[in-house]
Amino acid sequence: MNVLAELRSRFHTALESLDTAAGEYADMVLPSQDAKFGDYQANCAMPLGKRLGKPPRDIAGQLVEKLDVADLCETPEIAGPGFINLRLKEQWLVDQLQQTVNDPQQLGIAVTSEPRTYVLDYSSPNVAKPMHVGHIRSTVIGDALCRILRQLGHRVISDNHIGDWGTQFGMIIYGYKHFVDESLIGEDTVAELTRLYKLVNQLVEYHNTLEQKIPKIEQEVIELVARIEQMHDATELEVVKERKKAAKRLRQAEGQLAGLRTTLDSLRSKVAVVDDDPKLAALAAAHREIGAAVLAETAALHSGDKTNQALWDRFLPACLQSIEEVYRRLGVTFDHALGESFYQSRLAGVVEDLTKRGLARESDGAKCVFLKDHKAPFIIQKKDGAFLYATTDLATVQYRLEEWQPDTIVYVVDHRQSLHFEQLFATLRLWGVEDVQLEHVSFGTVLGEDGRPYKTRSGSAVGLSGLLDEAVQRAKKIVSENDDSRETPLLSSEERQQVAERVGLGAIKYADLAHNRTSDYVFSYDKMLAMNGNTAAYMQYSYARVRSIFDRGEVDVEALRASNATITLNEPSERALAVALTRFSEALQRVVADYRPNHLTAYLFDLASTYSSFFENCPVLKAENSQLRSSRLLLCDLTARTIARGLNLLGIEVVQRM
Numbered sequence: 001m002n003v004l005a006e007l008r009s010r011f012h013t014a015l016e017s018l019d020t021a022a023g024e025y026a027d028m029v030l031p032s033q034d035a036k037f038g039d040y041q042a043n044c045a046m047p048l049g050k051r052l053g054k055p056p057r058d059i060a061g062q063l064v065e066k067l068d069v070a071d072l073c074e075t076p077e078i079a080g081p082g083f084i085n086l087r088l089k090e091q092w093l094v095d096q097l098q099q100t101v102n103d104p105q106q107l108g109i110a111v112t113s114e115p116r117t118y119v120l121d122y123s124s125p126n127v128a129k130p131m132h133v134g135h136i137r138s139t140v141i142g143d144a145l146c147r148i149l150r151q152l153g154h155r156v157i158s159d160n161h162i163g164d165w166g167t168q169f170g171m172i173i174y175g176y177k178h179f180v181d182e183s184l185i186g187e188d189t190v191a192e193l194t195r196l197y198k199l200v201n202q203l204v205e206y207h208n209t210l211e212q213k214i215p216k217i218e219q220e221v222i223e224l225v226a227r228i229e230q231m232h233d234a235t236e237l238e239v240v241k242e243r244k245k246a247a248k249r250l251r252q253a254e255g256q257l258a259g260l261r262t263t264l265d266s267l268r269s270k271v272a273v274v275d276d277d278p279k280l281a282a283l284a285a286a287h288r289e290i291g292a293a294v295l296a297e298t299a300a301l302h303s304g305d306k307t308n309q310a311l312w313d314r315f316l317p318a319c320l321q322s323i324e325e326v327y328r329r330l331g332v333t334f335d336h337a338l339g340e341s342f343y344q345s346r347l348a349g350v351v352e353d354l355t356k357r358g359l360a361r362e363s364d365g366a367k368c369v370f371l372k373d374h375k376a377p378f379i380i381q382k383k384d385g386a387f388l389y390a391t392t393d394l395a396t397v398q399y400r401l402e403e404w405q406p407d408t409i410v411y412v413v414d415h416r417q418s419l420h421f422e423q424l425f426a427t428l429r430l431w432g433v434e435d436v437q438l439e440h441v442s443f444g445t446v447l448g449e450d451g452r453p454y455k456t457r458s459g460s461a462v463g464l465s466g467l468l469d470e471a472v473q474r475a476k477k478i479v480s481e482n483d484d485s486r487e488t489p490l491l492s493s494e495e496r497q498q499v500a501e502r503v504g505l506g507a508i509k510y511a512d513l514a515h516n517r518t519s520d521y522v523f524s525y526d527k528m529l530a531m532n533g534n535t536a537a538y539m540q541y542s543y544a545r546v547r548s549i550f551d552r553g554e555v556d557v558e559a560l561r562a563s564n565a566t567i568t569l570n571e572p573s574e575r576a577l578a579v580a581l582t583r584f585s586e587a588l589q590r591v592v593a594d595y596r597p598n599h600l601t602a603y604l605f606d607l608a609s610t611y612s613s614f615f616e617n618c619p620v621l622k623a624e625n626s627q628l629r630s631s632r633l634l635l636c637d638l639t640a641r642t643i644a645r646g647l648n649l650l651g652i653e654v655v656q657r658m
């Protein structure tokens with residue numbers, strides 16, 4: 001049962017009987033910060049008192065009178081100015097847990113009474129280039145949300161909106177036509193395509209940097225230098241206040257200038273990488289128009305050019321296979337992987353329909369939707385006739401609505417695309433798409449230890465596959481050292497490998513999920529693999545530790561569950577553990593409410609700590625009598641099962657020993 005939701009609903013009824021509009025205050029029922037105020041606390045009497053012009057304590061008294069919670073709580077207590085403190089009944093807690101013992105499937109998790117249909121759009125990498133660290137967040141957050149929504153009883157359709165139709169294909173087509181090594185392409189297609197992609201991208205960037213970016217910044221520097229010279233005069237002004245202001249502006253401008261120069265330096269060193277390599281330099285000289293040529297190859301593909309289409313047909317499977325490999329390792333699956341290419345036939349229709357309805361119009365040759373509150377229009381067709389990312393997204397929504405009739409479409413995509421989604425959603429509303437909730441679940445950047453976006457030493461994106469390998473390797477070292485430090489090591493070498501896989505991959509996923517998704521976070525193997533703190537390793541270790549009790553006590557856990565052993569809650573730390581266990585449902589509900597899996601990691605971490613104090617205070621195997629021993633073993637079992645399920649909902653596997 002979701003206790004919090006239940007209490008809120010009971011409060012809702014009581015509140016409405018006091019004042020018809022008061023129901024909204026039910027959200028002010030919250031878990032107590034401190035056990036001495038009970039398990040839950042309601043602060044609604046204060047604002048309500050103010051509204052009705054009555055003393056809050058009186059309101060609290062009336063509320064408590066109307067409140068029907070006798071089945072689950074002790075008599076509510078009114079404290080201080082009008083706080084209502086609620087303490088769950090021991091018998092009720094016991095009943096809940098006892099039911100959970102016998103319900104391995106649902107494990108006490110409340111199923112929603114209002115199932116919704118969600119389309120979840122996550123991972124969605126652009127293929128033809130290898131997956132990199134930037135893809136981890138969308139993949140892991142999306143997968144966790146998918147699992148949790150399903151656990152709560154919603155219908156979820158997961159769809160990997162793969163970027164399989166963009167410029168990156170123009171790059172590999174151009175690369176294939178000019179630079180391919182035929183012997184390699186047959187042998188390891190993906191490796192050769194990656195090489196081609198990187199080479200072409202590097203050459204395009206080279207010319208773009210040399211011909212566009214550097215001159216633009218050089219111009220900015222010249223202008224800024226001139227402005228700064230003028231500003232120097234202003235710092236000689238008579239009036240002190242004016243002089244101070246001028247000095248401040250000057251400092252700002254100088255800061256800006258320093259920033260521009262740093263950018264310029266890094267651009268120049270990028271160019272130097274090519275210039276200093278005779279082979280690359282020769283290629284760059286021989287392919288001056290490469291930027292435009294790549295766009296032309298892309299355009300040819302889009303307009304049905306036979307050769308390019310054949311190359312695409314030939315290369316796409318290999319690209320998909322390489323991302324599949326990453327998903328297999330991560331244990332991530334999708335119901336559909338309808339890439340951008342899937343929507344090609346719909347794009348012209350989208351533009352036509354929006355134009356016909358007067359929603360899109362031509363501007364500088366391009367077809368645009370102009371939106372209130374947005375300076376820039378949403379461009380759906382370029383001057384040269386090409387369709388855009390935006391057009392595909394419009395067609396995709398159209399398809400999803402027809403095909404799956406979702407109540408909600410969720411896009412798990414990084415925050416840099418916020419504007420795109422704002423414009424997409426606004427355009428959809430204009431287009432008459434009304435009944436579906438549209439959510440951009442955005443997230444921050446993965447940073448390196450230097451606080452800048454995580455890159456390899458050479459400045460390129462960190463490949464995802466290598467990242468996973470490294471985490472597993474490091475986990476293996478930790479697990480092995482830990483096991484070797486035992487008097488008699490526990491784990492066989494296969495077991496060590498399996499544990500290392502789960503701990504290593506778990507570490508990466510958990511570190512990502514435990515951060516508030518909207519913040520950036522620093523990627524640190526040391527932190528994420530730490531045995532202490534809010535990490536996967538700690539949670540997996542907690543799980544294994546609880547399970548080890550059953551081994552040590554030679555307890556048949558299946559038999560224990562099936563027995564009629566009962567739970568008793570006499571010690572405060574037993575009771576605290578019971579309360580924590582009943583909150584699982586609540587935590588999952590919170591995740592779904594704002595699409596933040598970190599509510600679940602926080603819950604699990606709290607559960608593990610509560611379990612630790614229980615374990616310190618309450619002997620389990622050496623309990624005073626066998627009844628108490630069974631009761632405590634049941635609490636251990638529920639804890640282990642809750643941790644395992646919680647981690648599973650985050651896409652993380654547990655290990656029996658580590």
Ligand code: ARG
Pocket residue numbers: 121124125126161162163393396411413
């Ligand atoms: N392929 C895009 C990228 O890598 C993300 C796609 C997200 N989904 C969507 N429907 N736009 O930036």
